Amino acid sequence: MAGYLPFDEPSLIGLYKKIWEAFFSCPSWFSSGARNFIKRILDPNPLTRITIPEILQDEWFKKGYKPPKFEQDEDVNLDDNILYFTWL
Template sequence: MRRHKEDGLLHTACGNPNYVAPEVFKDKGYDGTSSDIWSCGVILFVLMAGYLPFDEPSLIGFYKKIWEASFSCPSWFSSGARNLIKRILDPNPLTFSRM
């Protein structure tokens, strides 16, 4: 992937939609590091829960859940695990949560 010369952001969407950060879908450019952290949060959730955090039969509903970070952690997650995943899966890439 190449960084756009004017804004220094990535503009090529790639990867499985289940793991892609919300800012990638917005097609306005994104920071690769921040979006990779989001993807790692999804992977951590899947490893711990055994299923994806964002699952919806309709494509529009699926994207909406990602944009809003609308998910819930299973009851067996510890409070520390819940807090960590919620901080990583913050839909705003500019907040401290994913940095």
């Protein structure tokens, strides 16, 4: 979205520190919804970080989102696949 990475640091240790502390900035043209969404994705605390179901329900994420359509799987005989892979 921005055209550059959220964490920019020439030193590897400094880069890890910025990632650990979630120290980043968003460009001024990002909407508040986009900023909040990115902040929740980059949250270093796994207990408060946004989950996949929450991402799918986020208002900013849902704008223009079209869920993928999967084709019905054909009936596949798994025994044939198991025999093939055990033969290799």
